[in-house]
Amino acid sequence: MMRHLAQRRVTFVAVATLLLAGCTTFSKDGGFSTVSTTASERLGKDAVYVKTDADREAVFKRTQEIMSKPLGMDDAVQLALLNNRGLQAAYGELGVSEADLVQAGRLPNPGFTFSRTHWSDGFGISRTFSMGVLGLLTLPVATRIEGRRFEQTKLETANAMLAVAAEARKAYVNAVAAEQAALYAAQVKDSAEAGAELALRMRQAGSFSRLDYAREQAFYAESVAQLAKAQQQSLVAREKLTRAMGLWGSGAKFELPDRLPDLPKERPHLNDLESFAMQNRLDIQAAKLRTQSVATSLGLTKATRFINALDVGYLDNFETDKGHERGYEISVEIPIFDWGSAKTARAEAIYMQSANRLAQTAIDARSEVRESYSAYVTSFDVAKHYRDEVVPVRKTISDEMLLRYNGMLTSVFELLADSRDQVAAVNGYIDALKDYWLAETDLQQSLGGRLPPLAVAQKPEASDGAMTAPAKQPAPDPANDSPLPAPATQPASPTNSEGK
Numbered sequence: 001m002m003r004h005l006a007q008r009r010v011t012f013v014a015v016a017t018l019l020l021a022g023c024t025t026f027s028k029d030g031g032f033s034t035v036s037t038t039a040s041e042r043l044g045k046d047a048v049y050v051k052t053d054a055d056r057e058a059v060f061k062r063t064q065e066i067m068s069k070p071l072g073m074d075d076a077v078q079l080a081l082l083n084n085r086g087l088q089a090a091y092g093e094l095g096v097s098e099a100d101l102v103q104a105g106r107l108p109n110p111g112f113t114f115s116r117t118h119w120s121d122g123f124g125i126s127r128t129f130s131m132g133v134l135g136l137l138t139l140p141v142a143t144r145i146e147g148r149r150f151e152q153t154k155l156e157t158a159n160a161m162l163a164v165a166a167e168a169r170k171a172y173v174n175a176v177a178a179e180q181a182a183l184y185a186a187q188v189k190d191s192a193e194a195g196a197e198l199a200l201r202m203r204q205a206g207s208f209s210r211l212d213y214a215r216e217q218a219f220y221a222e223s224v225a226q227l228a229k230a231q232q233q234s235l236v237a238r239e240k241l242t243r244a245m246g247l248w249g250s251g252a253k254f255e256l257p258d259r260l261p262d263l264p265k266e267r268p269h270l271n272d273l274e275s276f277a278m279q280n281r282l283d284i285q286a287a288k289l290r291t292q293s294v295a296t297s298l299g300l301t302k303a304t305r306f307i308n309a310l311d312v313g314y315l316d317n318f319e320t321d322k323g324h325e326r327g328y329e330i331s332v333e334i335p336i337f338d339w340g341s342a343k344t345a346r347a348e349a350i351y352m353q354s355a356n357r358l359a360q361t362a363i364d365a366r367s368e369v370r371e372s373y374s375a376y377v378t379s380f381d382v383a384k385h386y387r388d389e390v391v392p393v394r395k396t397i398s399d400e401m402l403l404r405y406n407g408m409l410t411s412v413f414e415l416l417a418d419s420r421d422q423v424a425a426v427n428g429y430i431d432a433l434k435d436y437w438l439a440e441t442d443l444q445q446s447l448g449g450r451l452p453p454l455a456v457a458q459k460p461e462a463s464d465g466a467m468t469a470p471a472k473q474p475a476p477d478p479a480n481d482s483p484l485p486a487p488a489t490q491p492a493s494p495t496n497s498e499g500k
Contacts, residue, residue: 026102031094034154035161038282042449043165045078049091059083063251070255073172073437076245080168081161083246090160097146097153104146107136122320128329129316145293152289159282162449164244169441171241173260177434178230178237180259181427185230188423189223196220219420260433263387267380270373270452277369280448284365287358294354298347368446372439379439383432386425394425 032049039047050056059082066075081087113128199216202208242252278284317325401418404410444450 026098031098031150031154031157032091035091035094035158038158038449039081039161039165042162043077043081045074045081045165047081047161050088063247067251067254070257071172072257073169073261076168076172076241077165079245079247080164083251084164084168084244085246087161087164087246090157093153094157097150101143101146101150105139105143107139124320125317127316130329141296141299145296148289148293148296152286152293155282155286155289159286162282162445165449166441166445168241168244170438171237171244173434173437173441175234175237175241176256176260177430178234179256181430182227182230182234183258184426184430185223185227188419189220189227191419192216192220192223260430260437263380263383263433263436267377267384268451273369273373273447273452274366276452277365277447278362280450281365282448284358284362287354287361291351291354291358294347294351298344298351365446369443372443372446376436376439376443379432379436383429383436386429386432390425391429394422398422 030049032047035049036047039045048055048059050059063079063082066079071079108131110129110131113126113130115126117124117126196216196219199208199213203210203213238256242248242254245254247254315325315327315329398418401410401414
């Protein structure tokens with residue numbers, strides 16, 4: 001009696017568990033909270049998933065508010081997060097993945113079969129109610145697999161949002177730098193035009209040599225070509241920024257500042273960037289979840305390699321000469337020709353493929369961090385050199401030439417020649433400043449969308465020109481978090497903790 005009650009209790013618990021698993025429903029936010037939290041914590045911006053007319057109206061008002069003044073770098077990023085339609089399309093992956101999760105957690109529909117036969121002196125009725133038992137038994141594992149895939153999709157979508165933000169930031173830097181270069185090219189062209197006009201008058205008066213006249217005309221002709229080229233580059237850069245921010249129509253008539261933000265006074269010295277990237281990058285976290293899901297799927301494949309179908313049905317038959325017949329039937333696939341070895345081999349190959357892709361993602365990430373940090377250091381030093389050395393020296397020369405001109409110790413053409421020499425220095429500083437902001441954006445992106453907290457930042461050393469070595473030597477696995485669970489009889493996962 002007690003054994004019978006215990007069996008009934010176990011059966012009740014199993015059925016209740018399956019029913020609860022079959023009640024999987026959609027979440028309130030559709031998984032978007034991961035994206036919005038990432039945008040808030042790593043960018044200090046708001047990510048919005050536009051679904052309703054109210055959402056569109058709110059985005060429109062926010063866009064108009066931001067565009068009421070010249071755009072800053074952060075403003076361009078925020079506009080991209082609000083209006084970029086490609087990013088909005090990427091958010092749709094959350095709905096697809098969550099639908100797969102809910103579907104995996106639903107109980108399979110039962111089947112019903114009805115047949116009626118008759119003969120000369122009677123008839124028969126057959127009714128069968130059946131359900132796939134294997135689907136019920138594997139329901140918790142299948143739900144767990146899809147749950148990990150949903151978490152993976154959240155991370156991949158958040159990483160796509162960070163990529164759009166970085167693209168908008170770089171497009172902003174290029175657009176402002178191109179516009180600044182075009183404005184300076186216009187000033188150079190005006191100066192060259194004035195010099196060419198003066199040279200023409202002096203040549204006509206016979207007080208200017210043919211060589212000096214040709215030099216002024218050549219400089220003017222070159223400045224016209226350079227201005228046209230700079231204006232075209234400014235237009236291209238502005239349109240790229242417009243696309244990144246997702247603006248069109250009247251929204252494309254935004255105003256940019258006259259120049260890029262100034263170079264920071266000092267560059268922070270950042271430690272253990274590779275370790276920080278391994279912990280912070282969302283693509284690595286997503287790759288780990290993908291490998292975990294494949295490992296679990298491999299275990300399920302091995303568990304069901306011999307039996308792919310198991311159906312249990314209830315029978316209720318009736319014949320006129322026999323009356324009612326009731327009973328049950330079990331339908332099972334007999335593994336005579338296919339023992340599931342091909343299916344298992346395929347699952348094992350997919351697992352190893354996923355594990356190797358995870359390792360390659362981590363290796364690439366480490367290399368990107370080293371490369372971007374080197375570019376960040378170099379571009380800062382170059383821009384600082386222009387700011388502190390080249391530009392001040394050129395300004396001193398210009399001031400001295402102007403004093404000599406006012407004292408009638410030099411001619412106007414020597415003053416114009418000095419202004420031509422300043423062109424390369426000014427353009428060099430604009431390019432150096434642009435390269436710095438682009439390098440900082442690349443470094444942030446290689447670290448997962450943000451620089452390390454100020455707690456790990458130190459003042460730069462005088463001899464610092466390369467990546468600081470991490471405190472621990474990296475293990476053979478490039479991803480330095482906890483190891484992944486390997487499926488039964490599988491080789492150990494290649495993802496081990498750094499230093500282990």
